[in-house]
Amino acid sequence: MFVDQVKIYVKGGDGGNGAVSFRREKYVPLGGPAGGDGGRGGDVVFVVDEGLRTLVDFRYQRHFKAQRGEHGRNKGQHGAGAEDMLVRVPPGTTVIDDDTKEVIADLIEHGQRAVIAKGGRGGRGNMRFANPSNPAPHISENGEPGQERYITMELKLIADVGLVGYPSVGKSTLLSSVTGARPKIAAYHFTTLSPNLGVVELGEQSFVMADLPGLIEGAHEGVGLGHQFLRHVERTRLIVHVVDMAGVDGRDPYEDYLQINRELKLYNLKLEDRPQIVVANKMDVPEAQENLQRFKEKLPDIQVYEISAATRQGLQELMYAIGETLASLPEKLAVEEVAEVEERVVFRAEKEPDAFEIHRENEIFVVSGDKIEKLVRMTNLNSYDAAQRFAKIMRSMGVDDALRKHGAKDGDTVRIGKLEFDFVE
Helix, strand or coil: CCCCEEEEEEECCCCCCCCCCECCECCECCCCECCCCCCCCCCEEEEECCCCCCCHHHHCCCEEECCCCCCCCCCCCCCCCCCCEEEEECCCEEEEECCCCCEEEEECCCCCEEEEECCCCCCCCHHHHCECCECCCCCCECCCCCCEEEEEEEECCCCCEEEECCCCCCHHHHHHHHCCCCCCCCCCCCCCCCCEEEEEEECCEEEEEEECCCCCCCHHHCCCCHHHHHHHHCCCCEEEEEEECCCCCCCCHHHHHHHHHHHHHHHCHHHHHCCEEEEEECCCCCHHHHHHHHHHHHCCCCCEEECECCCCECHHHHHHHHHHHHHCCCCCCCCCCCCCCCCCCCCECCCCCCECEEEEECCEEEEECHHHHHHHHHECCCCHHHHHHHHHHHHHHCHHHHHHHCCCCCCCEEEECCEEEECCC
């Protein structure tokens, strides 16, 4: 089964909790705090494995969660960090954030790695909070939650040459005639439902050729096999445009040629500049010569290679032309640009540059924001000292003042993440 697009869930490991502990040793009066920090949570890391060819494994396992870090212990012992979760992916995998549609990573080389979900840092133990005014704090942090997200994985086949054209123009026959590949071939449209790869050997030179599913009008909008086909064309270094010069299905070869190039351009402007070789197939059919003459009259500046994939006529000349063209092209593959992600600031507090926003749900004031919600999750609210510290940080961030401006009064309910409490003026 060839699978080239899946949606999965990934989560980095949570950090371990910090510990609250005190030294209790003989002859050491007032030993002070001795709670260690929690360990770092593991990252979810994608690693390219050239032995994989499809994303079929991700159809059966769709959740990947790294281990959390160990909790801190007494005597100042820090918890161990968790090992990263390594997930093997095939070369050519593009990872996209499902919410923002931004490209997280484009993985093409064997052994290439990318962190897809970061693990959280460990919470600090009470050793970290000791100061002259509070030498014996009962404060510790919970571990930072690991990053979690839904991602879409797209596989774009890595091939030197991509065969494009309408359905049933002879792409699969051409591939089977020049390589050891054996794609299923039949006399109906959309014979090729998934890409097929083959290796062409030309003496000391060799290259990978991909037979891609047939393209029809509107494919750039997803019509027919649409994006499933066009996704794989992006990665090829050279496009071999196969045209049914015999017009077996009653189509005009010239119009077919224009339409295919139009679809490539509409899908991705960069494909318009991709080197292309035009191949006139089915030249063993009597009508092909007349159609070829008209084709060349309309496109006099384009070199056309005449072949018959079924009888192997002209294949050797075509393969050497492809080999010479590839030798003149850079070997660098097309790679997706990974955008820099900027934080979106909805409401900025006056005193500190920490973004948060406030809205109402019926009678409840809801405060949301990455930093304030993370602070709630990392605060051990069972500790009086930790709760007091949390309240002090909220005031310094300007949350209290912002709530008053939004109409919050003494006794109103405020919710931050999963925490609800009464507002006190």
